[in-house]
Amino acid sequence: MFALSQQPINAQSLRQQCQDPQAGGFVCFEGWVRDHNQGKSVTRLAYEAYPALAKSEGERILAEARQRFDIVQAVCVHRVGMLDIGDMAVWVGVSAAHRDAAFKACRYILDEVKSRVPIWKNESWTDGESGWVEQE
Amino acid sequence: MFALSQQPINAQSLRQQCQDPQAGGFVCFEGWVRDHNQGKSVTRLAYEAYPALAKSEGERILAEARQRFDIVQAVCVHRVGMLDIGDMAVWVGVSAAHRDAAFKACRYILDEVKSRVPIWKNESWTDGESGWVEQE
Amino acid sequence: MRPEIKSAQDSPARQLTVELYGRLKDQLGFVHSTRQTTATTPAQLWQELVAERLQQHKGLEAAQLAPESIRPVINDTFAAWDDTLTEGDRVAFLPPSSGG
Amino acid sequence: MRPEIKSAQDSPARQLTVELYGRLKDQLGFVHSTRQTTATTPAQLWQELVAERLQQHKGLEAAQLAPESIRPVINDTFAAWDDTLTEGDRVAFLPPSSGG
Numbered sequence A, B: 001m002f003a004l005s006q007q008p009i010n011a012q013s014l015r016q017q018c019q020d021p022q023a024g025g026f027v028c029f030e031g032w033v034r035d036h037n038q039g040k041s042v043t044r045l046a047y048e049a050y051p052a053l054a055k056s057e058g059e060r061i062l063a064e065a066r067q068r069f070d071i072v073q074a075v076c077v078h079r080v081g082m083l084d085i086g087d088m089a090v091w092v093g094v095s096a097a098h099r100d101a102a103f104k105a106c107r108y109i110l111d112e113v114k115s116r117v118p119i120w121k122n123e124s125w126t127d128g129e130s131g132w133v134e135q136e
Numbered sequence C, D: 001m002r003p004e005i006k007s008a009q010d011s012p013a014r015q016l017t018v019e020l021y022g023r024l025k026d027q028l029g030f031v032h033s034t035r036q037t038t039a040t041t042p043a044q045l046w047q048e049l050v051a052e053r054l055q056q057h058k059g060l061e062a063a064q065l066a067p068e069s070i071r072p073v074i075n076d077t078f079a080a081w082d083d084t085l086t087e088g089d090r091v092a093f094l095p096p097s098s099g100g
Helices: A011-018 A051-068 A099-116 B011-018 B051-068 B099-116 C023-028 C042-056 D023-028 D042-056
Strands: A002-005 A025-032 A040-049 A071-079 A081-084 A088-096 A119-125 A130-133 B002-005 B025-032 B040-049 B071-079 B081-084 B088-096 B119-125 B130-133 C014-020 C032-037 C071-074 C090-094 D014-020 D032-037 D071-074 D090-094
Touching: A002 A051, A011 A025, A011 A071, A011 A088, A011 B011, A025 A099, A025 B099, A040 A071, A051 A071, A051 A099, A071 A099, A088 A099, A099 B025, A099 B099, A130 C023, B002 B051, B011 B025, B011 B071, B011 B088, B025 B099, B040 B071, B051 B071, B051 B099, B071 B099, B088 B099, B130 D023, C014 C023, C014 C042, C023 C042, C042 C071, C042 C090, D014 D023, D014 D042, D023 D042, D042 D071, D042 D090
Parallel strands: A002 A071, B002 B071, C014 C090, D014 D090
Antiparallel strands: A025 A088, A025 B025, A040 A081, A040 A119, A071 A088, A119 A130, B025 B088, B040 B081, B040 B119, B071 B088, B119 B130, C014 C032, C071 C090, D014 D032, D071 D090
16 A cells, blocks of 8 residues: 655554565665765755556555565555654555565665655755755 | 573564664564475474573674674574474564665574574474474 | 648647645746646646746746656646646646645 | 692582573473583583483484574673673573564
């Protein structure tokens, strides 16, 4: 399941979606808003998405992960709207029979979501300016 | 922080120990008791540890991870005693400024803990038997 | 009477909706607009938008709006730069993603 | 009078505590025991324990108790097989870890 969320991401309930008696390993990634980025001091940020395409591209990435790796469940939610320092921007969770597949699939999903899902980050800095940030 | 726990592992409170305004990525691994292992149907299992050495070896592994990877916090807790299917056996959490270090350090800690920390798994099977299980 | 054959050049203007995302909103100066255009492909439409903007804003450089890193979308589907635009299409231009 | 020089062989018996972990408890048939021994190293002590057990249990094979995968511990510290044992030491033998 891939979703965009206007509300704070509830990691606990997403984790439950990954539970399964056949799963022996669970890996999750959380992206948090940092107080600095590319040398600038960040006060908050906003994520904008193209919702229809974000949803379909996100689901396509999860399907690819299920094909490439021997996993049980895979879930990803990306936050949109205004976020403060420490807020969770993205959550990726993968359960699998064995740890290796869980680690690799989690990393694959995260990397693909960052580069392919149409979501854009706008940072606000301590100097009062703000701007769109391209991938590092 | 490395610890052994007789009680169910509280992932939420451990996750909070990893939070930091400088951290932009957080990776955690949870090991869950599976209903099968190496072709046998498992009903429950017990972990036994050598507590003094488990603690010191676990802390040594976390220190190694902090030296090798650019991370902010690293925490690992391993359960001991009787566990049921679905219970959490081990939790590893790592926060870092960037995702790559968080993924690599989490995997490093998990692999080293599994192979070096003196903890042993005793499985109970549906045939009524039980036995000590060596690493796969 | 000869049948009427239209080239892209002399095709009549069609009405399209254009949506911009991320930095492209700042660079082209709008978010959403409905316009009449004779452009028949996303490539032509993009060229038209960039040409208008460069005329208004001498400071902006064409390189910042090069299509290489931009993806066109027609009616919520990723499109090719030379796909055909038809009356009423919603055309979006997306800069590289920066989620996560 | 010559000073008394003791070799490992004729050293007097010392009292040690032996602890076993994981599968070694099943294989050697005890968890914890206090014993008198003339062994002066973990290697000698292990050899002694294995010899006793093989004599009692003909089914057991020496290969299952080969020291290659086992780690000796003296007083809560990882030790070498040829470290010196002294009176009152707590000696543990650990099979390969299987946590996680």
